[in-house]
Amino acid sequence: MTAQVLDGKALADELRASFKERVATLAARGQRPGLAVVLVGEDPASQVYVRNKVSACEAAGMHSEKIVYPADASQSEVLAKINELNQDAAIHGILVQLPLPKHINEDAILEAISPAKDVDGFHAENVGALVQGHPRFIPCTPYGVMKMFEKYGVDLAGKEAVVIGRSNIVGKPMALLLIAAGATVTVCNSKTRDLASHTRRADLVVAALGKPRFVKADMLKPGAIVIDVGINRIAEGPDAGKLCGDVDFAAVKEVASLITPVPGGVGPMTITMLLANTIESAERILQERN
Numbered sequence: 676m677t678a679q680v681l682d683g684k685a686l687a688d689e690l691r692a693s694f695k696e697r698v699a700t701l702a703a704r705g706q707r708p709g710l711a712v713v714l715v716g717e718d719p720a721s722q723v724y725v726r727n728k729v730s731a732c733e734a735a736g737m738h739s740e741k742i743v744y745p746a747d748a749s750q751s752e753v754l755a756k757i758n759e760l761n762q763d764a765a766i767h768g769i770l771v772q773l774p775l776p777k778h779i780n781e782d783a784i785l786e787a788i789s790p791a792k793d794v795d796g797f798h799a800e801n802v803g804a805l806v807q808g809h810p811r812f813i814p815c816t817p818y819g820v821m822k823m824f825e826k827y828g829v830d831l832a833g834k835e836a837v838v839i840g841r842s843n844i845v846g847k848p849m850a851l852l853l854i855a856a857g858a859t860v861t862v863c864n865s866k867t868r869d870l871a872s873h874t875r876r877a878d879l880v881v882a883a884l885g886k887p888r889f890v891k892a893d894m895l896k897p898g899a900i901v902i903d904v905g906i907n908r909i910a911e912g913p914d915a916g917k918l919c920g921d922v923d924f925a926a927v928k929e930v931a932s933l934i935t936p937v938p939g940g941v942g943p944m945t946i947t948m949l950l951a952n953t954i955e956s957a958e959r960i961l962q963e964r965n
């Protein structure tokens with residue numbers, strides 16, 4: 676069996692094209708969606724992510740602001756900026772690029788963002804709403820994965836799903852969304868004993884552990900659906916410098932029924948869902964005002 680490859684890039688392009696009309700409608704009503712991205716420090720990967728987010732906003736006709744602080748900026752300085760953005764009527768979404776420098780308390784920063792503008796969905800209030808099954812903002816990466824299931828007609832009800840990784844950003848919210856969709860979910864982590872015994876009985880595996888090409892073909896049931904969230908840069912060998920996922924794509928695509936590639940799978944969907952959350956936020960604010 677050779678798997679069908681889920682094209683995240685094509686779906687992202689389709690969704691972003693559809694956003695333009697919603698943005699134009701909002702702009703005509705004086706509510707152009709606006710995203711503020713706060714970056715602390717000079718981490719090169721974070722700089723690239725922030726640049727991509729800002730340019731995606733611009734391409735969709737949205738307003739965006741990039742706020743950059745040096746690595747030694749104080750926590751109170753960043754908190755003051757967040758408070759200002761919470762009050763700013765031109766801003767509907769606030770995102771603080773993670774990771775933050777060690778002297779800054781990540782929880783304190785994330786909790787300072789107004790839950791109504793928390794387009795990453797990391798605020799405790801929004802996590803609680805997600806747990807209860809009526810989310811306000813769905814974290815962008817798992818939201819993108821769910822959109823891919825919708826697009827490709829994957830019925831999750833009754834499926835055995837295994838999520839590898841339990842981070843607040845990917846693994847946990849992914850598991851919650853799969854639970855809400857009626858899947859039977861197992862969440863694995865670095866302490867899991869005999870990971871393959873879990874993945875081998877899964878109809879669906881989401882790999883979000885951050886280990887290059889870790890999930891091998893013999894860890895999967897033939898016909899499984901495989902979602903690769905990982906983004907890793909290959910350190911050595913003939914592919915040095917290239918990106919790869921957490922799944923051994925070349926071998927796994929011969930046993931899976933559906934698979935996402937890296938690059939071109941989940942990655943483009945993540946920024947797309949950030950735009951979606953910002954637009955939804957602006958629409959909600961407009962609705963509440965009227």
Ligand code: NAP
Pocket residue numbers: 816839840841842843844845846863864865866867870883884885886904905906907941942943945
């Ligand atoms: P993270 O915070 O480092 O979490 C990794 C998780 O994987 C942890 O829960 C860890 O377990 C678990 N893990 C590590 N080794 C394992 C193993 N051998 N077996 C089972 N579980 C294991 O990473 P993250 O932020 O969730 O990101 C995961 C990957 O997705 C990274 O490659 C990241 O770059 C990528 N990512 C991609 C996107 C996108 O847009 N496509 C967005 C976000 C992240 P413990 O909890 O026990 O340590």
